[in-house]
Amino acid sequence: MATTVSNMTSSDHHADVVILGAGPVGLTIANYLGQCGVDVLVIEKLDQLIDYPRAIGIDDESLRVLQSVGLIDKVLPHTTPNHWMRFLTPKGRCFASIEPKTDEFGWARRNAFIQPQVDRVLFEGLQRFDNVRVLFSREVTDFSQEPSGVVLHMKKGDAPVETVRSRYLVACDGGNSFVRRTLDVPFDGKTAPNQWIVIDIANDPLGTPNIYMCCDPVRPYVSAALPHGIRRFEFMVMPGETEAELSKPENMRKLLAKVLPNPDRVELIRQRVYTHNARLAGRFRVDNILLAGDAAHIMPVWQGQGYNSGIRDANNLAWKLAMVVKGLADPSLLDTYELERRDHARAMIDLSVTAGHVLAPPKRWMGTVRDGISWLLNYVPPVKRYFLEMRFKPMPQYTRGALVAAEPALKRSPVGRMFIQPKVLTEDGRKVLLDDAIGNRFAVIAWGTDPTWGLSAEQVATWKALGACFIQALPSVQLDAGTVAPDGVIRIGDADGRLKEWFGNHPASVVILRPDRFVAALAIPQTLGAVCGQLGKVLGARGSAAGGRVSTVGEAA
CATH class of the missing domain: 3.50.50.60 (FAD/NAD(P)-binding domain)
Incomplete structure (x- = not known):
C-alpha cells in the first residue's frame, strides 16, 4: 500500500x-x-x-x-480497563467513587490510556x-x-x-x-480562573491503581495511574505562580512532597501547565x-x-x-x-465544570458542606449506586436528526441512543462482538423473524445498494435447527441472551441501526416498510435499485 x-x-x-x-x-x-x-x-x-x-x-x-475503524487490537495494549475514579477528602476519606462495571457497548466503561x-x-x-x-x-x-x-x-x-x-x-x-x-x-463560554500543572513520571513511584481526585482546600491535586508504569500528578496553580517558577527543581520538589515520601527519587518525563476552558x-x-x-x-x-x-x-x-x-x-x-x-457536547461541558467544582470548590466553605453531605449520602444505597454506576453521565440521545422519532407515548425510547454490543455466534461457530458481525454499515436486525419480510423487493435492493445488511437474531441453539436463512440474510446467535433481553424491553422486534451504531428507527415486521420509507426521506438517501434506476431509499415498488 x-x-x-x-x-x-x-x-x-x-x-x-x-x-x-x-x-x-x-x-x-x-x-x-x-x-x-x-x-x-x-x-x-x-x-x-x-x-x-x-x-x-x-x-x-x-x-x-x-x-469500527479496525484498530482496537492495536489500541487495547495501551489501556488499563476499569480505571475507577475516587474523590478524597483532605483527610483521605473516599466520599465518592465511580466504578461502573457494565459493558453494554462491548468494552469497559472507564479506561486509562x-x-x-x-x-x-x-x-x-x-x-x-x-x-x-x-x-x-x-x-x-x-x-x-x-x-x-x-x-x-x-x-x-x-x-x-x-x-x-x-x-x-x-x-x-x-x-x-x-x-x-x-x-x-x-x-462562547468561560475560562477557569486557575491553571493546573501536569507532571508525568516514569516508573510509577506510588504504584497504586486507579485515579484519585484529592480535594485539598490548600492545593487540590490529582494522582492517576497510567499504562506502562507511568504516574500522572496534576496540581492547581495558585495565584501569582508561573510555569517557569513551578518548573524549577526546588518548586517541583515541593509539589511532589505532598504526594511522595521521597520527591527527589523520580524519573520525570515532562511537565506542562494547562488552562481549563x-x-x-x-x-x-x-x-x-x-x-x-x-x-x-x-x-x-x-x-x-x-x-x-x-x-x-x-x-x-x-x-x-x-x-x-x-x-x-x-x-x-x-x-x-x-x-x-x-446539545450533548453542552451537557458534557456542564458535567465537567460540575466535577471541577467538586474537586476544587470556588469557596472553602463549600468543600466543608460537600464533605458532610457526601458522608451522609454514602449510606443511602440508591445514591451510592448512582455514583458507582456512573448514572450521572449524560448519554447521547438524539431526538431530532437522522432518525425516525418514536411515538411520544413511548417513554425512554431507544431511538437516538447507541445500541448494545453483546457477544454473538456466527453461523460458522465464531463468538464475536456484534459490530464485527455487522461491519460499518446500516443494519436491519429482526428478533427471530426474516428482517426482509416487511419490505418490498425494491426496498431491499435500495437498502443493499447503500451497503445495508439484514440480520436475523436467534437464540443460539436455533442456529443448529438445520433451517436455511432467507436469501441475503445473515443469521446470528444471541450468545448471552442480551439481544432477547433488549428486544423484550421494547415494543418492537425490528431495529434499524445507523453506521455509528445508534438506533435510527424501531418497527415490527408489518410496519417495517413504512418506517424504512420515512427513514429514507429523513436521510435524503439514494441507492441504485434493481434495474439501475435511482430511487429514494424506502420508496415503494
Whole structure:
C-alpha cells in the first residue's frame, strides 16, 4: 500500500475531504473515510504528531469507534480497563467513587490510556489506504468557499504556496481553531480562573491503581495511574505562580512532597501547565466546512470527556460525510451533525465544570458542606449506586436528526441512543462482538423473524445498494435447527441472551441501526416498510435499485 506521509512538491492538491489537524478526531475521521474509499487529505501544521501529555481517559463509546475503524487490537495494549475514579477528602476519606462495571457497548466503561500512543496507532492505521494522504508542516494561510467546495492555500516554510481544492473541509484544528476564527463563529463560554500543572513520571513511584481526585482546600491535586508504569500528578496553580517558577527543581520538589515520601527519587518525563476552558461553538457547520473536536467545543478535564466528545463527533460525522461524498445522500444530511451533537457536547461541558467544582470548590466553605453531605449520602444505597454506576453521565440521545422519532407515548425510547454490543455466534461457530458481525454499515436486525419480510423487493435492493445488511437474531441453539436463512440474510446467535433481553424491553422486534451504531428507527415486521420509507426521506438517501434506476431509499415498488 502507498505510504500516507507525503512530501509532494506539486502546488496543487485535490481531495473529496480535507481534514485540518492530525489529532485524534481528524485521524479517526480519516480512518473511517479511508475504509469507505473516500479521497482524503489530512493537513497538519506541526512537523509531527503531538507527544506532550494530554488526555488520559478513554470510555467505552470511544473504544467502540476505534473498533469500527479496525484498530482496537492495536489500541487495547495501551489501556488499563476499569480505571475507577475516587474523590478524597483532605483527610483521605473516599466520599465518592465511580466504578461502573457494565459493558453494554462491548468494552469497559472507564479506561486509562496515554493519548500520544493511541494517536500514533490512528496515524499508522492510515497506511492501509491508498486514498488517504497526510501532509505535515503545512500552515493554512487562507481559504474560501465556492459552490463546488472549498479552496485552501497553505505554506511549508519558504516553499511556494500550495493550493488545495476539496468538496468538504473538516476543521479539527483545536480550541484556537484558525478556521472557526476566520469564519467568525462565536465560541462562547468561560475560562477557569486557575491553571493546573501536569507532571508525568516514569516508573510509577506510588504504584497504586486507579485515579484519585484529592480535594485539598490548600492545593487540590490529582494522582492517576497510567499504562506502562507511568504516574500522572496534576496540581492547581495558585495565584501569582508561573510555569517557569513551578518548573524549577526546588518548586517541583515541593509539589511532589505532598504526594511522595521521597520527591527527589523520580524519573520525570515532562511537565506542562494547562488552562481549563468551557466553550461551545455557535455553529458546527458553515456550508461545506464543518467543525469537530476542540474546534467545536472544549471542556475541563475532570470527567475525561474532552477527548471522548471529540471521538463522538468523528463517529457521528464520518459516516454522513461518506454517504454525501459518494452520492448516496443529500448534503442536507450534514445538517443533522450539529443537530445531534451540539446539545450533548453542552451537557458534557456542564458535567465537567460540575466535577471541577467538586474537586476544587470556588469557596472553602463549600468543600466543608460537600464533605458532610457526601458522608451522609454514602449510606443511602440508591445514591451510592448512582455514583458507582456512573448514572450521572449524560448519554447521547438524539431526538431530532437522522432518525425516525418514536411515538411520544413511548417513554425512554431507544431511538437516538447507541445500541448494545453483546457477544454473538456466527453461523460458522465464531463468538464475536456484534459490530464485527455487522461491519460499518446500516443494519436491519429482526428478533427471530426474516428482517426482509416487511419490505418490498425494491426496498431491499435500495437498502443493499447503500451497503445495508439484514440480520436475523436467534437464540443460539436455533442456529443448529438445520433451517436455511432467507436469501441475503445473515443469521446470528444471541450468545448471552442480551439481544432477547433488549428486544423484550421494547415494543418492537425490528431495529434499524445507523453506521455509528445508534438506533435510527424501531418497527415490527408489518410496519417495517413504512418506517424504512420515512427513514429514507429523513436521510435524503439514494441507492441504485434493481434495474439501475435511482430511487429514494424506502420508496415503494
